[in-house]
Amino acid sequence: MAIKTLGAKAAAALDQELMSTCAFSIDQLxxxxxxxxxxxxxxxxxxxxHLFYYGYKPSIFYPKxxxxxxxQRLAKQLEDLxxxxxxxxxxxxxxxxxxxxxxxxxxxxxxVREPFPAVIQALEETKLPVTSVDVPSSWDIEHGPPSxxxxxxxxxxxxVSLTAPKPLVGHFDGRHFIGGRFxxxxxxxxxxxxxxxxxxxxxxxEVATGGEKL
Amino acid sequence: MAIKTLGAKAAAALDQELMSTCAFSIDQLxxxxxxxxxxxxxxxxxxxxHLFYYGYKPSIFYPKxxxxxxxQRLAKQLEDLxxxxxxxxxxxxxxxxxxxxxxxxxxxxxxVREPFPAVIQALEETKLPVTSVDVPSSWDIEHGPPSxxxxxxxxxxxxVSLTAPKPLVGHFDGRHFIGGRFxxxxxxxxxxxxxxxxxxxxxxxEVATGGEKL
Numbered sequence: 001m002a003i004k005t006l007g008a009k010a011a012a013a014l015d016q017e018l019m020s021t022c023a024f025s026i027d028q029l030x031x032x033x034x035x036x037x038x039x040x041x042x043x044x045x046x047x048x049x050h051l052f053y054y055g056y057k058p059s060i061f062y063p064k065x066x067x068x069x070x071x072q073r074l075a076k077q078l079e080d081l082x083x084x085x086x087x088x089x090x091x092x093x094x095x096x097x098x099x100x101x102x103x104x105x106x107x108x109x110x111x112v113r114e115p116f117p118a119v120i121q122a123l124e125e126t127k128l129p130v131t132s133v134d135v136p137s138s139w140d141i142e143h144g145p146p147s148x149x150x151x152x153x154x155x156x157x158x159x160v161s162l163t164a165p166k167p168l169v170g171h172f173d174g175r176h177f178i179g180g181r182f183x184x185x186x187x188x189x190x191x192x193x194x195x196x197x198x199x200x201x202x203x204x205x206e207v208a209t210g211g212e213k214l
Numbered sequence: 215m216a217i218k219t220l221g222a223k224a225a226a227a228l229d230q231e232l233m234s235t236c237a238f239s240i241d242q243l244x245x246x247x248x249x250x251x252x253x254x255x256x257x258x259x260x261x262x263x264h265l266f267y268y269g270y271k272p273s274i275f276y277p278k279x280x281x282x283x284x285x286q287r288l289a290k291q292l293e294d295l296x297x298x299x300x301x302x303x304x305x306x307x308x309x310x311x312x313x314x315x316x317x318x319x320x321x322x323x324x325x326v327r328e329p330f331p332a333v334i335q336a337l338e339e340t341k342l343p344v345t346s347v348d349v350p351s352s353w354d355i356e357h358g359p360p361s362x363x364x365x366x367x368x369x370x371x372x373x374v375s376l377t378a379p380k381p382l383v384g385h386f387d388g389r390h391f392i393g394g395r396f397x398x399x400x401x402x403x404x405x406x407x408x409x410x411x412x413x414x415x416x417x418x419x420e421v422a423t424g425g426e427k428l
Contacts, residue, residue, distance in 0.1 A: 023290035027241035035249075053395050054415060076237035080398045181267050184294045201268060203415075 012107065014163060014183075014191050024182065026070060032182050035203050044102035044133065045074035052081050058100075059084045059092055063115050089119050099123065099130045101156060103137040106166060112138050117150055124154045132156040135168060144171030160204065164193040179204040226321065228377060228397075228405050238396065240284060246396050249417050258316035258347065259288035266295050273298045273306055277329050303333050313337065313344045315370060317351040320380060326352050331364055338368045346370040349382060358385025374418065378407040393418040 018024045035050055048058040060078060062085055065071070079085075086092040093099060101123060103116060112120055120138045123130055135141050136159065138151025144167075146152045158175040163183050169176065178196045181203050188195045196205045232238045249264055262272040274292060276299055279285070293299075300306040307313060315337060317330060326334055334352045337344055349355050350373065352365025360366045372389040377397050383390065392410045395417050402409045410419045 021294075023287035023294075025239075025241045025284075025287065027239045028245050031242050031245045049396075050415075053412065070239075073237035073239065080235075080237075080400065182263075186294065198267065201264075201417075 010191055014187065017187065018182070021187075028182075032180065032203070044100070045071065045078060047100065047102070048083060049074075049077055049081065052078075052083055059086050059096065061086055061089045061092055061119070063087070090122055093122055093126055093128065097128065099126065099128050101130055101132040101137050104135065106134045106141050108135065108137070109140060112150055120151050120154060123156075124151065129157040131158040131160060133160050134162050135166060136172070139168050139171075142167045144168040164188075164191070175206060176208070177204045177206050224405055228401065231401065232396070235401075242396075246394065246417070258314070259285065259292060261314065261316070261347075262297060263288075263291055263295065266292075266297055273300050273310065275300050275303045275306055275333070277301070304336055307336055307340055307342065311342060313340065313342050315344055315346040315351050318349065320349050320355045322349065322351070323354060326364055334365050334368060337370075338365065343371040345372040345374060347374050348376050349380060350386070353382050353385070356381045358382040378402075378405070389420060390422070391418045391420050 019026060031046055035046065045060070045062075048060055051058045060083060062075070065075070075085075103119065116137070123137065136145070136154055136156045138154060139145050145154060155172075156174060158177065159169070159172050160177045160179050161169065162178075163180040165176070165178065181198055183195060185195065196207060198205045233240060245260055249260065259274070259276075262274055265272045274297060276289070279289070289299075317333065330351070337351065350359070350368055350370045352368060353359050359368060369386075370388060372391065373383070373386050374391045374393050375383065376392075377394040379390070379392065395412055397409060399409065410421060412419045
């Protein structure tokens, strides 16, 4: 079967609809999305907290702190666990065995701004496994990696697509997981994708690169 | 080892502190608590949603709708999944194979008011497995079941203690799970209980009635 994907506009519309029509709060969605990602390997602030509870020792590179109250609370929850926030990505990457790339979301487009060019370059050059969330950072949600220059050779080891794969998966060649076990059958139908067959209480499921269940 | 429990005041204080000092929102805590309960067998509104996604067919007895905006959203999320809300507990119990008792929380005390006396009686009389959340309904958080009358012979099959067992567990004789994998080590220390050893990505862990890990 051809994999069904959600384009940029549809992905943004689904997110909005989950919070309006479907009555989810951003707190709920963030918690469930982060939990999905933590079960596939890692992620941003919520995933780091769950990873801590799973027994890992995450550290966080978070150079541009959001003033959004939710993100401030998520950071506080990590500080309470003594999870370190690091300023230097290069030295942090030298002392870890896995990188979770949750830098940009699916609404990223255009230029990679400071201080992130050096981070994208480090992600391109590292031999460590990298798990990207939804869209590998510097990639375009529709067209995948930049055709040349910064980010053009960045290929994460694993990708966690939240709710549904985005069109970029056509350019992705690695382990592919789908997470976000909170989309109702009617919403999936409305947006034209299929909910994968999650097992048991899992919040993620691995699919073949083409989208078939493994 | 003697099981360490959280009394009524401490349990309420910990809940407050999770939302103030620890910066969790009620949406986050509800989501994680409901997820814990869904993994042990079931629960209230959040657990019912997760159980639906696990492939079960829950129905909800929810005679006193809260005007609280969060509860209204949680109910909407279930309605969107066509999860039925039933008015008649007796006929609902006749067509299910498991009951989740999430009627009263840990702040319950005093008399069981209408329409719940018939529900408590049905829970006492049913042969079905019943999983209670935190405090079996009609029980006192400190002293367990009423010494006589309604609820005095109610003994659920399983209990899911959220964050930490409450003193009533001294009166409980069944399968005991602990859930709520979001309490930091420093909070557990402050409140004088131990975080159980959760496995892998589990959100619950089964413990012996005395509190030892199985």
